[in-house]
Amino acid sequence: MRYFEDLPVGLSIDLGTASLSESEMIDFARRYDPQLFHVDPVAAESTSFGGLIASGVHTLAIYMRLFVDGLLSNAASLGSPGIDELRWPRPVRAGDKLRGSYTILSARPSSSRPQWGVVVGRGEAVNQDDQAVLTIIVVNLFGRRRES
Amino acid sequence: MRYFEDLPVGLSIDLGTASLSESEMIDFARRYDPQLFHVDPVAAESTSFGGLIASGVHTLAIYMRLFVDGLLSNAASLGSPGIDELRWPRPVRAGDKLRGSYTILSARPSSSRPQWGVVVGRGEAVNQDDQAVLTIIVVNLFGRRRES
Numbered sequence: 001m002r003y004f005e006d007l008p009v010g011l012s013i014d015l016g017t018a019s020l021s022e023s024e025m026i027d028f029a030r031r032y033d034p035q036l037f038h039v040d041p042v043a044a045e046s047t048s049f050g051g052l053i054a055s056g057v058h059t060l061a062i063y064m065r066l067f068v069d070g071l072l073s074n075a076a077s078l079g080s081p082g083i084d085e086l087r088w089p090r091p092v093r094a095g096d097k098l099r100g101s102y103t104i105l106s107a108r109p110s111s112s113r114p115q116w117g118v119v120v121g122r123g124e125a126v127n128q129d130d131q132a133v134l135t136i137i138v139v140n141l142f143g144r145r146r147e148s
Numbered sequence: 149m150r151y152f153e154d155l156p157v158g159l160s161i162d163l164g165t166a167s168l169s170e171s172e173m174i175d176f177a178r179r180y181d182p183q184l185f186h187v188d189p190v191a192a193e194s195t196s197f198g199g200l201i202a203s204g205v206h207t208l209a210i211y212m213r214l215f216v217d218g219l220l221s222n223a224a225s226l227g228s229p230g231i232d233e234l235r236w237p238r239p240v241r242a243g244d245k246l247r248g249s250y251t252i253l254s255a256r257p258s259s260s261r262p263q264w265g266v267v268v269g270r271g272e273a274v275n276q277d278d279q280a281v282l283t284i285i286v287v288n289l290f291g292r293r294r295e296s
Contacts, residue, residue, distance in 0.1 A: 032209040033216055035225055048226055056228060057205070057212050061180040064205045068181055077183060078196055080204060080236065087230035 002075040003145040004117025009107055015070030015100030015123075018062050020054055022094035028058040053091035059098075059134050060086065063125045066100035076143030078116060084137040090127070097128045105137070109144065117142045150223040151293040152265025157255055163218030163248030163271075166210050168202055170242035176206040201239035207246075207282050208234065211273045214248035224291030226264060232285040238275070245276045253285070257292065265290045 022041070029038035033055035037044040044052040092098065102123045110116040119142055125134040170189070177186035181203035185192040192200040219225075240246070250271045258264040267290055273282040 032213050034213075035216060035220055035227075037227070053227075055212070056230075057209050061205050061209070064203070065180045065182075068183060072183055079183075079185070079201075079239075082204075082233070082235035083231060085230070085232060086234065088228065091227075 002071070002142075004076070004107065004109075004119065004142040005145045007075075007104055007107055007117070007119050007142060009104050012101065012103040013071055015063075015066035015102055017097055017099045018066055019097045020058070020062060020092060020094060022052065025052065025054045025058060025092075025094055028061070029055045033057055049091055051093065053093055054096075056088045056134075059088060059092050059125065060136070062098060063100055063123060063134055063136065066098075066125070067102060067123065070100065071102060072140075078141035078143055080138060080140050082139055084120070084139060085135075086137075087135045089132045089135065092127065092133050096133070098125045098133060100125050110141070115144050115146075117144050150219070150290075152224070152255065152257070152267065152290040153293045155223075155252055155255055155265070155267050155290060157252050160249065160251040161218055163211075163214035163250055165245055165247045166214055167245045168206070168210060168240060168242060170200065173200065173202045173206060173240075173242055176209070177203045181205055197239055199241065201241055202244075204236045204282075207236060207240050207273065208284070210246060211248050211271060211282050211284065214246075214273070215250060215271065218248065219250060220288075226289040226291055228286060228288050230287055232268070232287060233283075234285075235283045237280045237283065240275065240281050244281070246273045246281060248273050258289070263292050263294075265292050 037047045037049050038055045041052045104121045106120045119140050123136040185195045185197050186203045189200045252269045254268045267288050271284040
């Protein structure tokens with residue numbers, strides 16, 4: 001179990017990989033982001049994307065799962081107040097294999113809750129060609145190790 | 149159909165409402181954000197949240213659906229390069245009814261693609277007690293009306 005004290009600035013974590021199938025992309029988008037280029041493979045061909053692409057929120061959700069499996073599920077995670085910046089530099093297409101990573105940019109004790117720590121990290125997901133498809137600056141709260 | 153020219157600074161749009169059930173919250177979180185306070189109602193009671201809360205990515209996905217239904221599906225939407233800031237000021241709980249809104253902060257033609265416009269907007273989702281649960285600064289691309 002990792003606490004705030006185990007998350008120093010500069011720590012970099014490989015979050016592993018995940019793949020997206022066309023059916024999962026379409027199912028997600030039908031429910032949450034039903035724009036043509038996310039739900040209709042034929043209509044998507046005549047858009048600027050030249051074919052079906054994943055909803056950016058879906059790409060974020062996939063990254064989130066990697067982040068949970070690779071760090072948060074084994075840490076004293078107390079949630080997140082938000083995201084400072086998120087970019088989707090390239091589209092994600094069906095069959096893409098994404099690899100996630102996370103690097104800590106800053107870490108400080110919470111001013112309002114001394115038993116909490118505030119960690120800001122930079123995350124990235126790259127595709128099978130090592131091209132970035134998502135970059136994120138995210139704020140997370142972690143419990144501090146109790147002194148014994 | 150709204151084009152870039154139909155999206156002036158200051159335009160504010162009511163995006164309507166959506167509700168989240170506990171089963172939908174848990175299903176989403178099991179797949180994308182399986183932290184205890186998102187998937188286990190009993191274990192969540194002893195966390196700082198005092199009960200089950202929605203994944204923030206799920207709250208974003210619900211907002212995204214409102215944004216598509218309320219604007220993007222009837223606009224020349226060309227996707228989004230990213231989010232400039234996202235905050236989850238309060239947790240979302242099962243049964244909450246969220247209302248979305250969107251206000252345009254800036255609008256300019258794209259420098260690299262003259263037929264595209266870049267629109268930055270501030271979005272918000274509030275719960276049934278009118279408390280903000282999500283705020284977002286989001287960048288969107290829209291097609292420009294062709295001169296005839």
